[in-house]
Amino acid sequence: MSIGLIGKKLGMTRIFTEDGEAIAVTVIDVSDNVFVQKKTQEKDGYTAVQVAFDDQKESRLNQPDAGHFKAHGTKAKRFVREFRLESDEQLPEIDHPGLDLFEEGQWVDIIGTSKGKGFQGVMRRYNFQGQRMTHGSMMHRRPGAIAAGSTPGRVWKNQKMPGQHGNFHKTIQNLKIVRKRPEDNVLLISGAVPGAKGGYVIIRPAKKKEGPVQDLSQKAAPAPAAETPEAAAE
Helix, strand or coil: CCCCEEEEEEEEEEEECCCCCEEEEEEECCEEEEEEECCCCCHHHEEEEEEEEEEEHHHHHCHHHHHHHHCCCCCCCEEEEEEEEEEEEEEECCCCCCHHHCCCCEEEEEEECCCEEECHHHHHHCCCCCCCCCCCCCCCCCCCCCCCCCCCCCCCCCCCCCCCEECEEEEEEEEEEEEEECCCEEEEEECCCCCCCCCCEEEEEECCCCCCCCCCCCCCCCCCCCCCCHHHHC
């Protein structure tokens, strides 16, 4: 498995290609990722890295989590995700992962929690057709019979009935990184991703499509300073 990033969904927009084609994209902020812990085969029995995202007050953490961040010299974070690797040789040397983990045109998988729809009936929850709307049926949107009148004479397990809809843990596979914006630390990813604005998502290299090999053996070079209008005039 490759290392991914944690991000925050900012919303959707569209961009235009050189041919004038409009592409709907989701804007994801990945500006606050940090490696908390690196696990090795010798010490932990497997190889992995913990990635944390989004600062929060230390007073809002429980004692085990606060101690974990303090032991590894990291600020209190809101969201932590662990990515397993095949061997210790793949452990990164950098401390702050960012946009360099991905390339434009790369395929990724997005993991998030879908919007909650509350308590819904079977027509919206499972796309039932519904009963007829005429002749006084009084069963327009009801599910109908849910059990047999004889043997077995009970409601089967996993019967489709009204209930909570949405708020599911979902993975959308094979989305393309259309553009990277280093000045804003955001990724523009084609299509829609699970969740509402401000929701957390996990971005990982696609499992079903091959991508570039990640090289994190060296620390990333610092970004060049933006040129001021005064300097450009000189």
